[in-house]
Amino acid sequence: MSRPSDHIDSPTPAPKSSGITQPTLGFAGYIRFFWRQLTSMRTALFLLLMLAIAAVPGSLVPQRSADPNGVVKYFKDNPELAPILDNIQAFDVYSSVWFSSIYLLLFLSLIGCVIPRTLHHLKALRTPPPKTPARLERLAGFTTVDSPEADAAAAIESARTLLRKSGYRVRMFDGPGLSVSAERGYLRETGNLVFHTALIGVLIAVGIGGSFAYTGQRVMVEGQPFVNTLSDYSTFKPGRFFDESMLTPFRMVLDDFSVTYERENFNAYGFPIDYTADVSIDAPGKGVSQGSIKVNQPLPVLGSDVFLLGNGYAPRITVTDGEGNVAFTDIVPFLPQDANLTSMGFIKAPDAKPAQIGMIGFFYPTAAQLPTGAMTSSFPDLRDPLLTLNVYTGDLGLDDGVPRSVYSLDTEDMTQVAGGDSATEAVRLRPGETANLPDGLGTVTFEDARPANSSAEAGYADSVLRFATLDITYDPSRGWVLGFALLAVGGLLTSLFVPRRRVWVKAVDREGGGIRLEYAGLARGEDPSLDAAIGDLAKRHAQQLEMKESQ
Amino acid sequence: MTIVLDDYSLLAIYSAMGIYTIAFVMFAIELAKRSARVPAIAVQTPAGQLASVKGVTATLESVDEIPPAPRYKFERIAFALVVLGWIIHVAAVVLRGVAQGFVPWANMFEFSLTSSAIVVGVFIVLQRWQDLKFLGVYVTGFALITLGVGTVNFYVPVKPLPPALDSYWLIIHVFVASLGTAFFAIGAGLSVVQLLQARREAGKKSLGLLKTLPDAVKLENLAYLVTVVGFVFWTFTLIAGSIWAERSWGRYWGWDTKEVWTFIIWVVYAGYLHARATRGWRGARSAWLAIIGFSAVMFNYTVVNLLFKGLHSYSGL
Numbered sequence: 056m057s058r059p060s061d062h063i064d065s066p067t068p069a070p071k072s073s074g075i076t077q078p079t080l081g082f083a084g085y086i087r088f089f090w091r092q093l094t095s096m097r098t099a100l101f102l103l104l105m106l107a108i109a110a111v112p113g114s115l116v117p118q119r120s121a122d123p124n125g126v127v128k129y130f131k132d133n134p135e136l137a138p139i140l141d142n143i144q145a146f147d148v149y150s151s152v153w154f155s156s157i158y159l160l161l162f163l164s165l166i167g168c169v170i171p172r173t174l175h176h177l178k179a180l181r182t183p184p185p186k187t188p189a190r191l192e193r194l195a196g197f198t199t200v201d202s203p204e205a206d207a208a209a210a211i212e213s214a215r216t217l218l219r220k221s222g223y224r225v226r227m228f229d230g231p232g233l234s235v236s237a238e239r240g241y242l243r244e245t246g247n248l249v250f251h252t253a254l255i256g257v258l259i260a261v262g263i264g265g266s267f268a269y270t271g272q273r274v275m276v277e278g279q280p281f282v283n284t285l286s287d288y289s290t291f292k293p294g295r296f297f298d299e300s301m302l303t304p305f306r307m308v309l310d311d312f313s314v315t316y317e318r319e320n321f322n323a324y325g326f327p328i329d330y331t332a333d334v335s336i337d338a339p340g341k342g343v344s345q346g347s348i349k350v351n352q353p354l355p356v357l358g359s360d361v362f363l364l365g366n367g368y369a370p371r372i373t374v375t376d377g378e379g380n381v382a383f384t385d386i387v388p389f390l391p392q393d394a395n396l397t398s399m400g401f402i403k404a405p406d407a408k409p410a411q412i413g414m415i416g417f418f419y420p421t422a423a424q425l426p427t428g429a430m431t432s433s434f435p436d437l438r439d440p441l442l443t444l445n446v447y448t449g450d451l452g453l454d455d456g457v458p459r460s461v462y463s464l465d466t467e468d469m470t471q472v473a474g475g476d477s478a479t480e481a482v483r484l485r486p487g488e489t490a491n492l493p494d495g496l497g498t499v500t501f502e503d504a505r506p507a508n509s510s511a512e513a514g515y516a517d518s519v520l521r522f523a524t525l526d527i528t529y530d531p532s533r534g535w536v537l538g539f540a541l542l543a544v545g546g547l548l549t550s551l552f553v554p555r556r557r558v559w560v561k562a563v564d565r566e567g568g569g570i571r572l573e574y575a576g577l578a579r580g581e582d583p584s585l586d587a588a589i590g591d592l593a594k595r596h597a598q599q600l601e602m603k604e605s606q
Numbered sequence: 607m608t609i610v611l612d613d614y615s616l617l618a619i620y621s622a623m624g625i626y627t628i629a630f631v632m633f634a635i636e637l638a639k640r641s642a643r644v645p646a647i648a649v650q651t652p653a654g655q656l657a658s659v660k661g662v663t664a665t666l667e668s669v670d671e672i673p674p675a676p677r678y679k680f681e682r683i684a685f686a687l688v689v690l691g692w693i694i695h696v697a698a699v700v701l702r703g704v705a706q707g708f709v710p711w712a713n714m715f716e717f718s719l720t721s722s723a724i725v726v727g728v729f730i731v732l733q734r735w736q737d738l739k740f741l742g743v744y745v746t747g748f749a750l751i752t753l754g755v756g757t758v759n760f761y762v763p764v765k766p767l768p769p770a771l772d773s774y775w776l777i778i779h780v781f782v783a784s785l786g787t788a789f790f791a792i793g794a795g796l797s798v799v800q801l802l803q804a805r806r807e808a809g810k811k812s813l814g815l816l817k818t819l820p821d822a823v824k825l826e827n828l829a830y831l832v833t834v835v836g837f838v839f840w841t842f843t844l845i846a847g848s849i850w851a852e853r854s855w856g857r858y859w860g861w862d863t864k865e866v867w868t869f870i871i872w873v874v875y876a877g878y879l880h881a882r883a884t885r886g887w888r889g890a891r892s893a894w895l896a897i898i899g900f901s902a903v904m905f906n907y908t909v910v911n912l913l914f915k916g917l918h919s920y921s922g923l
Contacts, residue, residue, distance in 0.1 A: 097885075100887065103873055110866055114866040114914060149861045322764065323765035323766055351773040362856040364855070526856045544838075
């Protein structure tokens with residue numbers, strides 16, 4: 056923080072003299088020494104620059120907090136480097152020991168600076184302007200006006216009124232020559248202190264409030280219900296002091312998820328224009344209410360907010376095994392891979408007999424073929440939906456109790472029987488179709504989500520359900536953080552743009568009668584307009600004297 | 607209609623670039639001429655002294671005669687061209703906005719178009735406060751590179767607004783960020799000149815034209831005032847961005863790559879403000895901080911947007 060000009064940072068280091076033994080510092084002496092060092096401006100500046108540098112690595116390496124999948128991928132791509140980086144907390148930079156110690160030291164230094172300055176400022180607020188210096192001519196904006204007739208007392212009195220009206224604190228002095236001493240801009244230092252204190256407030260609000268926060272994600276397919284309990288979330292990130300009783304009881308159903316695509320502008324054909332998730336919320340004692348969620352428009356539900364973060368298709372797939380039993384039937388969310396929603400999903404049927412079945416599926420809402428022969432999607436809506444499945448058989452690796460992601464398939468202990476390099480082509484299905492799996496493994500069906508009596512005119516619309524990724528967040532700190540941040544801006548503006556200055560007007564008797572009016576100022580902190588302000592004061596003072604004369 | 611307006615917008619961009627190029631050349635010629643000429647004109651503001659007052663009927667005169675401002679003909683023409691080019695440039699921005707029906711700063715091409723217009727606009731407006739025309743080469747050069755790269759490498763035809771950007775915070779957050787960038791750009795330009803000037807004042811070999819420019823202390827003060835305004839806008843950008851992030855992603859701060867760099871820039875400039883009040887850091891060192899800060903802004907705007915993975919990577923490329 057910029058200091059007033061009367062602040063002494065630290066004494067200029069004395070020239071080093073050799074041969075003189077320094078008195079030894081006691082324990083308290085060392086503490087005081089380190090405290091002085093820590094709260095010095097130089098240290099604050101050093102810590103600030105360190106903070107800037109320390110924040111850089113977090114943008115170069117994926118962070119667990121912002122991009123957990125990126126971290127997993129980084130480990131896969133750099134198996135040797137990743138553990139080393141992990142040791143120095145490079146994937147958790149902003150909660151790492153080294154980053155935390157820098158900002159905690161910075162804030163300690165800040166507190167050590169703010170407290171004495173607040174006391175100093177409180178004293179300054181009660182102190183009247185200082186005595187007029189004997190020689191004004193060395194000060195900023197020194198201006199003189201000769202006046203053979205004016206009466207010193209009247210002139211100074213009029214200057215006093217003028218300065219008071221301009222927001223100065225004034226005090227009269229009668230030394231060698233009558234004078235008025237004036238000071239203004241105490242708000243500058245007040246703003247400065249408010250700014251820095253508000254930053255401490257932001258840190259505390261983030262720290263404490265964030266501990267009570269939670270955020271959880273849920274992949275919801277149209278028609279499926281969600282109950283706000285821990286077990287119903289797909290992923291959940293609790294704050295330090297989170298308690299399951301903090302989850303407000305409500306039930307939510309995704310009634311409909313609709314997307315509007317651009318169909319007129321050929322430069323942006325298939326570009327999404329709007330996503331809307333219509334939900335019904337059932338809260339005990341409040342009945343069922345309807346609401347809709349858009350990307351920049353979260354839905355508040357009982358103190359928390361529901362955000363719409365992502366979406367995609369969720370085909371319903373049924374696998375019947377070689378013995379004729381249903382081994383798998385479920386709605387499977389497929390993760391989008393490109394803008395036209397070519398999507399990828401995994402099917403695992405561990406109970407299938409005679410062998411376990413695993414499938415890697417690709418879903419194309421509007422199937423098209425690339426010149427290379429590979430399939431792709433040419434439009435994100437359901438115009439010509441196609442599901443292709445690569446089929447594996449063998450050990451899914453689910454029986455030994457190791458947790459596996461539903462969004463991956465470990466094919467190490469499996470044999471590919473359809474698609475890829477295997478002898479059989481990948482299974483291709485349109486909604487409502489069933490295909491036989493090779494080697495007598497059974498059949499697979501791509502269920503049509505439309506009711507049986509729907510008209511054929513609508514094409515494939517609604518033949519596959521959509522899912523939406525909803526994020527439910529509760530964060531009691533945000534109001535506080537915003538409040539402190541705005542306070543900081545207010546403080547910053549006053550501390551930068553309110554000039555703090557002292558101004559003196561002195562009447563000196565001239566040889567041969569009359570007086571000479573002297574004007575001068577002293578900047579306290581940055582004050583680029585001081586000279587102009589003194590000139591302006593002299594001008595207005597002269598005008599006032601003139602006015603008095605003519606009355 | 608949309609396409610026609612967009613074509614007119616492009617036409618206006620090319621015209622503005624043409625005019626800026628001429629202005630750039632003329633600014634450069636002027637600087638070269640000043641290097642050749644050696645009239646040691648000390649630009650100094652007279653210490654306001656009031657004198658010759660009869661009675662209390664004060665007539666005010668300044669004692670020192672203000673030296674007649676040297677007339678740099680090429681610079682004056684170049685500046686007039688900058689104003690003309692800017693009007694056409696702004697027309698391009700407006701046409702693009704009308705063509706698509708929302709603010710023209712939603713992808714890399716549009717950022718480049720609008721932020722360069724804001725930089726030139728701030729440069730023009732600042733002349734009313736202080737003669738900074740000697741930065742003309744720098745500002746027109748900056749605008750030309752930004753417009754050129756933006757139009758050649760990042761141009762995208764008019765597209766609808768993606769749902770992720772469909773928020774009034776787009777209008778506020780990005781605009782204020784561009785405004786902050788503009789002040790940082792001019793502040794950094796002044797800091798560079800300050801460093802050159804300080805070298806000259808230290809007696810090292812230097813460009814002759816520096817003799818016609820304000821002294822290093824004056825340049826430092828000007829750079830500070832401009833940068834401080836940028837810092838206020840940047841602080842506001844940070845807060846507006848957090849509010850938008852909270853509305854859009856459910857958290858106000860998540861250390862996304864763009865957030866990280868916005869934070870780094872803020873901290874570097876906070877360091878700059880403190881450096882001015884730290885013994886041993888005034889002058890060249892704080893000037894370097896301003897230059898590093900603006901380099902970080904440019905890095906954030908280019909490399910982070912284009913190469914880093916993050917939530918802000920919807921730049922429409």
